[in-house]
Structures are given as C-alpha cells and as structure tokens.
Amino acid sequence: MRNDIEHLPWRLITALGAFALLRPLASILGLSDTWGKPATPLLLTGVITAVWVGVVVARRVPRPLLTLSLAGAVYAVLLIPLSAVLSLLLSGQLQGPLATPVAIVPLVITNVLWGAVAGAIALAMQQLSPGTTRTR
Template sequence: MKTRPSLPWPLILALGALALVRPLLRILDARTGFDSPTSLPLIVTLVISAVWVAAVALSRTARPVLTLVLAGLAYAVFSILLSGLLSPLLDGELRGPLATPIAIVPVLTINAAWGLVTGVLALLVQRGALQRA
C-alpha cells in the first residue's frame, strides 16, 4: 500500500498569506489617495504567481498542483476574513463577501483556479528541471 506524501501546510499557508499583498495594496491605495498605475494589480498578481511557482517548484513539492490550489483557497479564506475584519473599521460597515455571502463561492472558485494554473506551471517547471538533471 502506497502512502501519499503529506501536504506542506506551512508552505500552503505562507503562500496564501503572501497573496494578501494584493488586497493590502488596494486598501493602501484607496486610503492614501495615491494614484497607482492601473496595471499595478496585474503586475502584483504576476509577481505573486511567479513566487508561488518558484517556491513550489524549487522545493520539489510532491503534489505541486494540489499544493497551489490549496494556497489559492487559503488566500481566498484569508482575504474574506481580512475584508470582514477591516471593512467595518475602514468603511464603518461590513463589506465584501461576508456581507454578500453569495460572493463567497466565486471568490473561492477564482482563487482555486489561480492556484490550479500556477500549480500546473510549477509541475511543468519541476518536470523540466528533472529532465535536465
């Protein structure tokens, strides 16, 4: 009977937390009135994606796709909780997915898909690195 390798939960949670840079930058942008480039969210997302792929590929995680799908889901949960904590403080009322629960499923789905795409990329990087070795 084969046992599957355990999932790297510290890595999954750390990568999910790293992605909180996205909403935190958006909050900072809105609060400071700084006129950031419209491309900034895309650039930040691409940088986070590259870090996710590199971290999982270079650590030779046994199940990179599942690891990054779970990182995407962790980020979704963290961002929903962050929105629930900060929106009453910053806006005076609850906003975001917790205020509109029907939005929770799309948030989870989109971020799981983000993890799926980056997980497939990490798997391809791992396979390419193994073939060269």
C-alpha cells in the same frame, strides 16, 4: 487519501496563501490608486504567481498542482474575514464577501483555479528540470 492530505506541506501552503494577501493590502493602502489600476492588481497577481511557482519549483515540492490549488483556497479563506474587518475599520460598513455571501463560493473557486494554473506551471517546470519530483 487521508494519508496524502497529512503529508502535504501545510506550513508552505498557508504561507503562500498569506503571501497573496499583498494584493488586497496594496488596494487597502491606496497603492493601487497611486500606481494605477488595473496595472497594479495585474502586476501583483503576476508577482504572487511567480513567487508561488518559484518557491514550489525551487523546493521541489511534490504535488505542486494540489499544493498551489490549496494555497489559492487558503488565500480566499483568509481574505473573507480580512476584508470584513478592514472594511468595518476603514469605512464603518461591512463590505466584501461577508456582506454579499453569494460571492463567497465564486471567490473560493476563482482563487483555487488561480492556484491550479500556477500549480500546472510549476508541475511543467518540474518535469522539464532534471532530478525533480514528478507528481501532480
């Protein structure tokens, strides 16, 4: 098991998790209000998911399900301090998961599930493509 973890594409996982921060940044910058809710968060979620799947399929990443599940976890872990710092800077009050710690576990679970769904899509696409790695 330890050997499997060491051989995961950690730079890619971290980059994909960080890329998903576009979603909260759009909200912080007011783009979600300007472009409309709930359309903007839904559209950004779709774009992020498509990028995650596209990158994993194009790079023929082995274990896409695990890779993208971990990208979802990285996103959640990055989001927690980001939301705390930005809420303090923008409103002067601590908001987000650190203000309500009971929200941390559901936040992580939700984003791991998001990554797992994206990973399942990537895995299916890899299995349908000739000459790709077929591992979970």
